[in-house]
Amino acid sequence: MLYREAGQFKTSYARDWSIFPIAQDRIVVFGMLAIAFIAVPALSNQYWLMTIFMPFLVMSMAALGLNILTGYAGQLSLGTGGFMATGAFAAYKLSTAFPGMPIEAVFLASGLITAGVGVLFGIPSLRIKGFYLAVATLAAQFFLLWLYNKVPWFTNYSTSGVISAPPRTILFTDIYVTGPQATAEAKYLFALTMVVILALAAKNLVRSSIGRRWMAVRDMDIAAEIIGIKPLQTKLSAFAISSFYCGVAGAMWAFLYTGSVEPLAFDINRSFQVLFMIIIGGLGSILGSFLGAGFIIALPILLTNAPSLLGLNIAVDVVSHLEFMIFGALIIFFLIVEPHGLARLWQILKEKLRLWPFPY
């Protein structure tokens, strides 16, 4: 009863092609956006904004990128961390080399640079696929991190190796979004705006012709080639656009979240974390990227705080080992219960709501 499309007529092509054709969907989405833009910054304190919502936004962005590559185009990649690091260092180099460059342009340009690097490491995908490709993308992960660690040019010859993001304001205003003067609210809203815009772009990309080409290649690449889809352009465009998102995510991580650029934050575990997000959230689903990111960000925080909430007194190192165990067990549990991810649960819920309160 709550979620019925009956009586909603589409009288124009524009309405027929809209992203959310059903009024209830629109209400939910706009409601969520209103909560995210108004209620969250108004109600939560700095701790919540910076330790929960900020990493959630950044990792959603990275998950969006990897979901385009793995979920839509079917190319398994373990190089996400390397690409995020590329974005972070590109943003650092650009903003220090051109101090007048607006921060928005810095983020976009670092995304574009990462896209170029992504295409370079995507070339092997034309020859190899599946797990061979996954291992090959590990080359990007290790090589890129080594490069940023070893070549002092990337850190502007800083001796400590840890470099902080320079303070910058939003274009045409004097509101700081990076650096020590920036408030948590400003950073949060800036990141949220970027994520919303790029998520909208991703949603439109995957339902346009390029998205359909990606899915054709994912489902069976030889068949796709036979019906006239060029594998070279399709695969490399997936690598480029995916890396663009990962690069922006890396720049956001360094500039908005931690405020410092360090290669350690983008190690192999980061790549696995993003992969977990899209698999728990749902492969080939934009919504799934957000659900997965939320789940993987929230779970360790919950696990860390659970013993003290339950009144148990366990040594810190044992807790961290137990966390590992429970995290692994929960991942396996989720894969067994719902291999199609959280996005599939949402779909089932919508089906149920359609009939509710009647059984059928």
Next chain:
Amino acid sequence: MDFLSSIFIDPFVQIGSYPLFFVEVVIGGLLSGVMYSLVALGFVLIFKASGVFNFAQGAMVLFAALSFAGLMEHGLHWTIALALTMGIMALVAIAVERLVLGKLVNQPHIILFMATIGITYFLDGFGQTIWGSDVKVLDIGIPQTPIEIGGVLINQFDIFAAVVAGLLVFVLAVFFQKTRVGRALRAVADDHQAALSVGIPLKTIWAIVWTVAGLVGLVAGIMWGSKLGVQFSLALVALKALPVLILGGFTSIPGAIVGGLIVGVGEKVAEVFWGSAFGGAIEDWFAYMLALVFLLFRPQGLFGEKIIERV
């Protein structure tokens, strides 16, 4: 110019003027390659029999080494500790089959792969919860001192490791070729459906394969553990085994051995002669780059089955 000459000229001059040193580096590389092969072997066994890309092999190496070292710390004789650890690895294998793989039959490969990453996290946490996270010393009575053979210095322990690896491969070959279970394993590796239809119990076979992979992991764990000390970083050894796998092909046991040797030699030679030109620590990624370039020319690896694709 300096940079170019440090890449294209200096290393060769160095090799030419100290040929014995070069031989020493190559032999050192071969012997450390054997250690990579030991880890890669476990991967190949499981991939062949069940098509699962088992990322948890590294965690199994760590878990086996931790259990063995932990049991020995409790004052058990090494034979008893070894037998007990073998039992533990068999239990782990059965648990993995029952609780994870059995529930995920017919799922896409990537889901199974993610499940093995879940197993990795679980085993890493479990092992350290039980046995603690301090570095354990594992002494199996083989001296680590180098001996001189024909003017070349070779580490005694590495020779011992190579002999053990050779023995292990021999035992595995006999097991696969000559025993009833081995034949069933090969049948399952060839074709799951056909194996099922002639009455081979798939679940039992999978449990056996995981047990065998666990035992190979135990051997690798003891070798690595007595070389580096039993600690968490042992789990990262698995990452080194991945380029070995793509070099040799996922489905080939000789491939795992040869791939390991190539990676071992390539890495050592590159680090010693070219490392300084790049600022050092190129060991981290050299194997991957080597494998990547290699894959461009031979996508199925050295000994992998030829990839035939049909629509």
